[in-house]
Amino acid sequence: MSKVKNLEAFVLTIPRDEPYLGGQHPGEGANDKGYFVRQQNRTVYPIMDRTVVLRLETESGVVGWGETYGLVAPQAVLALINEFMADFVVGRDVFDASVVHEDLYNMMRFRGYNGGYYMDALAAIDIALWDAAGRCANLPIAKLLGGRRRDEIPAYISGLPKPTLTERAEFAHSWQEKGFNSFKFAAPMAVDSLAEEMDGLRSVLGPTAKIASDMHWNRSAGEAITEITEMEPHGLWFAEAPVPTEDVNGLAEIARKVKTPIAVGEEWRTVYDAQMRINARAVHIIQPEMGHTGITQFMRMGLAAQAAHLRIIPHATIGSGIFLAASLQASAALEGIVCHEFQHSIFCRNTGLISEGITCENGHYQIDEGPGLGITPTEELISQLSK
Numbered sequence: 001m002s003k004v005k006n007l008e009a010f011v012l013t014i015p016r017d018e019p020y021l022g023g024q025h026p027g028e029g030a031n032d033k034g035y036f037v038r039q040q041n042r043t044v045y046p047i048m049d050r051t052v053v054l055r056l057e058t059e060s061g062v063v064g065w066g067e068t069y070g071l072v073a074p075q076a077v078l079a080l081i082n083e084f085m086a087d088f089v090v091g092r093d094v095f096d097a098s099v100v101h102e103d104l105y106n107m108m109r110f111r112g113y114n115g116g117y118y119m120d121a122l123a124a125i126d127i128a129l130w131d132a133a134g135r136c137a138n139l140p141i142a143k144l145l146g147g148r149r150r151d152e153i154p155a156y157i158s159g160l161p162k163p164t165l166t167e168r169a170e171f172a173h174s175w176q177e178k179g180f181n182s183f184k185f186a187a188p189m190a191v192d193s194l195a196e197e198m199d200g201l202r203s204v205l206g207p208t209a210k211i212a213s214d215m216h217w218n219r220s221a222g223e224a225i226t227e228i229t230e231m232e233p234h235g236l237w238f239a240e241a242p243v244p245t246e247d248v249n250g251l252a253e254i255a256r257k258v259k260t261p262i263a264v265g266e267e268w269r270t271v272y273d274a275q276m277r278i279n280a281r282a283v284h285i286i287q288p289e290m291g292h293t294g295i296t297q298f299m300r301m302g303l304a305a306q307a308a309h310l311r312i313i314p315h316a317t318i319g320s321g322i323f324l325a326a327s328l329q330a331s332a333a334l335e336g337i338v339c340h341e342f343q344h345s346i347f348c349r350n351t352g353l354i355s356e357g358i359t360c361e362n363g364h365y366q367i368d369e370g371p372g373l374g375i376t377p378t379e380e381l382i383s384q385l386s387k
């Protein structure tokens with residue numbers, strides 16, 4: 001009775017006053033569909049939050065929830081799931097989540113669909129299968145993944161969405177007063193010199209604060225080595241995404257030449273993305289993003305990192321809280337986890353849409369002990385789902 005009866009994906013749109021990462025710079029006006037390109041990282045953003053939510057039901061009536069990225073053209077993911085993938089999941093056992101994952105991956109791998117939107121769609125299905133399995137077994141997902149190692153995970157404050165360095169430092173300090181002492185600033189939103197940004201933050205946050213820099217993939221290896229070296233006297237925790245994702249050799253060169261740990265991984269879909277960087281000794285900290293990986297690939301990446309004695313600090317992005325809950329469950333089962341990203345600008349607003357909530361207080365996430373993901377979408381969230 002743990003076989004899948006049906007599943008369906010929907011779009012969830014959540015308006016926001018200011019775009020993610022803060023207001024637009026001059027010349028970055030949104031088009032009529034609400035998209036704009038941030039010039040400093042050349043990346044497109046919508047002016048609203050948007051995500052894809054998936055509902056799955058078993059023959060015995062157990063419901064599992066999944067979620068994946070929906071920021072840009074979410075209808076592409078809906079079409080993949082609702083018009084194609086769902087039919088190959090119906091009738092499968094929710095306790096075979098990893099097997100279903102491999103089967104769906106194999107169905108498209110030889111055509112080169114081993115990343116991008118196809119894997120996002122698969123991530124949503126995968127999370128819902130694991131959630132349903134946990135609910136069928138009346139166990140939290142961490143227990144199905146090999147064991148619950150921890151009840152809470154240290155969290156770092158991500159993004160300081162204020163227009164000036166003084167305001168960014170004050171904003172970070174306000175979180176320090178709430179018990180958080182780890183931070184990451186986004187280079188596109190920083191002053192021109194990253195060393196100057198570090199210096200300004202350090203002078204307000206003091207010597208014990210951990211401060212990381214997200215460099216948003218737009219340096220050459222040589223530029224990144226110079227900038228990271230300049231930040232190091234100010235105490236740099238880790239340097240994230242210094243070069244374009246394709247430049248694995250450049251990343252390895254940076255990892256050899258600076259003292260600071262290099263962190264990457266938010267854009268990866270599978271363990272193959274992780275393995276090539278691990279083999280090249282190009283990364284010290286991996287940052288899997290549950291919204292792209294699903295639980296199956298997140299765990300495979302995490303175990304590959306552990307086997308190479310690397311650290312894991314999961315990424316956290318724009319969502320309703322469903323894939324964040326999945327990320328916390330998987331993180332509870334992995335030994336190599338040292339911290340988890342905390343997106344205050346999303347979390348504090350959007351997670352009112354899930355019942356039982358997710359708590360992140362005094363510098364730590366608390367991990368739910370309920371069955372499955374431990375959380376459920378509220379009626380308010382469900383009423384906002386659309387096709």
Ligand code: MG
Nearest residue numbers: 214240241266
């Ligand atoms: Mg990042």
